[in-house]
Amino acid sequence: RYAAAQESSRTGMPLMRALVLLHPLDQESRESVDEYYFGPDLLVAPVLSAATQRSIHLPEGEWWNYWNGKHYTGPVNIVEDAPLDRIPLYVKSGAILPKIPEDVMTLASVKADAASPIKGLDDRRVYEIYPEANSGQARDVQDFENRHLTLKTSHGTSTLKITGPAAAITLVWRFQQPKQVMLNGHLLTMHPGDASTSVEFAHTANSELSWQQ
Numbered sequence: 001r002y003a004a005a006q007e008s009s010r011t012g013m014p015l016m017r018a019l020v021l022l023h024p025l026d027q028e029s030r031e032s033v034d035e036y037y038f039g040p041d042l043l044v045a046p047v048l049s050a051a052t053q054r055s056i057h058l059p060e061g062e063w064w065n066y067w068n069g070k071h072y073t074g075p076v077n078i079v080e081d082a083p084l085d086r087i088p089l090y091v092k093s094g095a096i097l098p099k100i101p102e103d104v105m106t107l108a109s110v111k112a113d114a115a116s117p118i119k120g121l122d123d124r125r126v127y128e129i130y131p132e133a134n135s136g137q138a139r140d141v142q143d144f145e146n147r148h149l150t151l152k153t154s155h156g157t158s159t160l161k162i163t164g165p166a167a168a169i170t171l172v173w174r175f176q177q178p179k180q181v182m183l184n185g186h187l188l189t190m191h192p193g194d195a196s197t198s199v200e201f202a203h204t205a206n207s208e209l210s211w212q213q
Contacts, residue, residue, distance in 0.1 A: 002144035003098045003141070003142065004038065004039030007040065013040075015038060015039060019032045019035055019037065019059055026075055028057045028075065028077070029075075034046055034048055035056065041091055041096075042095075043058065043089070043092070044087065044089055045082075045089075047082045052081065053079055053081055054082050054088065055079050056088060058074040058075065058077075058078065058090060059075050060074050061092060061093065062074075062092070064090065064093065064130050064131065065088075065089075066091050068195075069174065069175035069195055091130050093132050094131070094132030094151070095128075095129075095139075096129055096141045098125070098127055099125075100121060100125065101170075104122075104124075107120075108120045109122075110122045122168075123166070125143070125145075125147075125167040125168070125169050125170070126171075127143075127149065128174050129151070129172065129176075132151075138151065143164075145165050145167075147162065147163070148164055153213070156212055157210065158210065158212075159209065160209045160210075161207070161209075162207040163205065163206050166203055168201075169207070170199070171200075172196050173197045177197045178190075179212035179213075180211065180212070181199050181209060181211045183207060184207065184208055
């Protein structure tokens with residue numbers, strides 16, 4: 001959210017964006033009244049009635065269900081399950097989502113009160129990467145600490161350049177498992193999960209990662 005707010009401040013684009021703002025030639029996007037983009041890469045479809053399903057229009061592009069990794073090619077209309085504890089949420093193909101670790105409870109620095117039982121913000125940062133076709137086009141992201149990430153995928157090979165403040169970084173590939181991952185020419189250990197693969201490394205000022213799809 002913070003990264004999206006900074007992008008809004010830089011470009012003037014609102015955090016919540018009606019589909020028609022980005023897809024003016026798509027009739028169903030023009031007629032949509034409750035779906036919206038949140039920042040540049042998330043599409044939200046809130047449930048506004050007493051129902052456990054809702055119809056959703058996904059505009060042009062490649063989309064991933066945030067919760068289960070189901071893939072869609074838009075424009076397409078779907079019907080999605082919407083239990084009480086899970087809002088329908090979709091991520092644009094190739095997105096990089098900056099995050100902080102799940103156990104952090106406040107954005108106050110952990111150094112402010114080391115004895116507090118409330119987990120504060122430390123130097124750990126998380127970036128989630130979503131699958132992307134071999135577009136050959138670079139994707140640039142600036143996170144909430146002005147760290148710059150540039151991702152490019154071409155002919156099955158991806159490179160990610162990270163510049164900016166030092167951090168203990170966890171890089172997570174959701175719904176995909178890359179082949180060997182190199183950091184500045186050195187092989188990293190991968191940690192496979194149920195629907196993701198991750199690596200951890202110490203970023204100083206410049207890091208360049210590469211991997212095969």
